[in-house]
Amino acid sequence: MNKVLLIGCGHMGSALLDAWVDLKSYSFAVVDPFNIKVLKKKYFKKSLQIFNNIPSQSQIKKFDIIIFAIKPQVSQKVINQYKNFEFKNNSVIGSIIAGKKINFFKKNIKNSKQIVRIMPNMPALIGQGVSCLVKNNNFSKSNEKKITDLFSKVGKTIWLKNEKQIDMATAISGSGPGYVFTLIDAFEKASRKIGFSTKTSRKLVLSTLLGSANLMKKTNKNPTELANSVAVKGGTTEAGIKVLQKNNLNKIIQDTFLAAYKRASILGKK
Numbered sequence: 001m002n003k004v005l006l007i008g009c010g011h012m013g014s015a016l017l018d019a020w021v022d023l024k025s026y027s028f029a030v031v032d033p034f035n036i037k038v039l040k041k042k043y044f045k046k047s048l049q050i051f052n053n054i055p056s057q058s059q060i061k062k063f064d065i066i067i068f069a070i071k072p073q074v075s076q077k078v079i080n081q082y083k084n085f086e087f088k089n090n091s092v093i094g095s096i097i098a099g100k101k102i103n104f105f106k107k108n109i110k111n112s113k114q115i116v117r118i119m120p121n122m123p124a125l126i127g128q129g130v131s132c133l134v135k136n137n138n139f140s141k142s143n144e145k146k147i148t149d150l151f152s153k154v155g156k157t158i159w160l161k162n163e164k165q166i167d168m169a170t171a172i173s174g175s176g177p178g179y180v181f182t183l184i185d186a187f188e189k190a191s192r193k194i195g196f197s198t199k200t201s202r203k204l205v206l207s208t209l210l211g212s213a214n215l216m217k218k219t220n221k222n223p224t225e226l227a228n229s230v231a232v233k234g235g236t237t238e239a240g241i242k243v244l245q246k247n248n249l250n251k252i253i254q255d256t257f258l259a260a261y262k263r264a265s266i267l268g269k270k
Contacts, residue, residue: 007068115135
């Protein structure tokens with residue numbers, strides 16, 4: 001059985017833990033002193049070890065996978081607490097800290113050897129996420145399989161070639177759900193503006209988005225082709241698409257992703 005220690009249990013950490021906690025081939029432990037009461041109440045029926053404080057050396061050496069799921073702003077302070085620990089042979093140090101590079105762990109945790117950066121996203125909560133991963137050079141095949149198996153439990157896994165790509169993935173798949181929810185909010189507001197109720201707007205918008213995404217997935221057609229198939233010349237869809245094009249939707253989306261990518265790169269330099 002693989003033993004996993006999750007350090008930090010905020011939005012993403014808790015999303016992962018919710019999906020993992022009942023897995024039979026793993027055992028899980030959590031370190032998050034700030035959320036200790038919430039964790040104990042939420043998982044009191046689960047087989048989950050919850051630490052009130054930093055684990056001891058003997059406790060740390062029992063874990064096969066140690067995952068840091070903390071905010072970039074507090075990462076240096078938290079990592080410093082683990083810098084001198086001896087870890088289990090062939091153990092993995094995993095990070096879902098936005099922007100923090102593999103070299104950050106090499107410098108700050110002297111006994112870290114096999115390191116992987118992971119960028120999951122929020123749909124992991126329902127097993128439909130996507131996790132992008134990049135490993136250091138001496139990462140073993142067995143550990144790659146182990147990490148792939150673990151994160152496959154919460155959705156798709158994509159191994160990337162380098163750390164620049166993980167920052168790119170942070171902007172697209174990592175932050176992407178936030179943009180999608182913002183777009184859904186705009187769709188719903190527009191629907192209500194036309195005259196539909198809140199309840200009907202929610203049903204119309206979600207069904208339209210989910211159906212469109214599934215149609216694209218099933219047909220494997222590109223989005224422009226599908227949009228053109230809906231936009232009959234002189235029709236309603238064409239009229240709406242012209243407004244999107246006039247307001248340069250492509251540039252707005254590109255600027256959105258670029259801003260997130262730049263931010264991820266900046267966080268990695270701090």
